[in-house]
Amino acid sequence: MKHTKKHISCAIMIVLIIIFDQITKHLASSVLKDGSIAKFIPELVQFRYAENTGMAFSMLSGARWIFIAVTVAACVLVAYYMFSNRCKSLWLYWSLGVILSGGIGNLIDRVRFGYVVDFIEPTFVNFAVFNIADCAVTCGAVSLIAYLVFDMIRDSKQSKEKKNG
Template sequence: MLQIFIVAFIVVLDQVTKYLAKTYLKSMGSVPLIQNVFHFTYVENRGAAFGILQNQRWFFIALTVVTSVVIAYYLFARKQESIVFTIALSMILGGAIGNLIDRLRLGYVVDMLHFILIDYPVFNVADSCVVIGTMLLAYYVLFIANKKERRLN
């Protein structure tokens, strides 16, 4: 099933990059890939996006578990009509699981990707997948699902 492949691929990629960041980057702090544009910067994030709600570990674990169960239900228990919908939810679920593993295992989420040029907070592969998946889901809801609904009426 496509869903299982996407979720597993994202979780493995996310965990490998976080392992590499902890192993090699943690002691260095930050390494420029493109000076003053994009750096690999090691951060232990105990909050959510942009560092909000610091030290609310159990809240985020509970929220992630509930959200993941709902997404998994839609992915595996319901018939999927759109590849865009399937990919979007799979990306969100894979990213959620990647960060959940960190919260359960470490008590924080490892971040390492840093766009300095636009002063964007440090993030990771899982975060990227959640954001891209959410954008795909919005695209599906706004443009694809709407057309299907109009055809049925």
């Protein structure tokens, strides 16, 4: 029963992130596709419509079916790992859930349109235009890396304690 609650709450979180991602992309497409720019936080962030056929920073543009196949495979593996009770750490579990939601959000665009809708543009630095799904993947990945670092430190301390023990 404990696992069921965890799975349901994580599935709800994943669905909510995907819905938020898709709604914001739809709004960006509806309002900004004509080339207009919406200032969000002056001198920091603006909204500008962009279509990305590649991955981060438009690398490998035009490899739509490769991206779809790799994303589907990665999402299936992550979801299987999470929902088959193999993932014992809640930190790892939720990090993977956030990454999964971003992957699915961008996968939906690639399947529907052949590109990913991006619209968040930092203006204080020369950086790529991105979207909510990209934010989810990035935040989940940062959390995952932090988990792995803390886990390695914990394992190292436990190993030293056993040796000195």
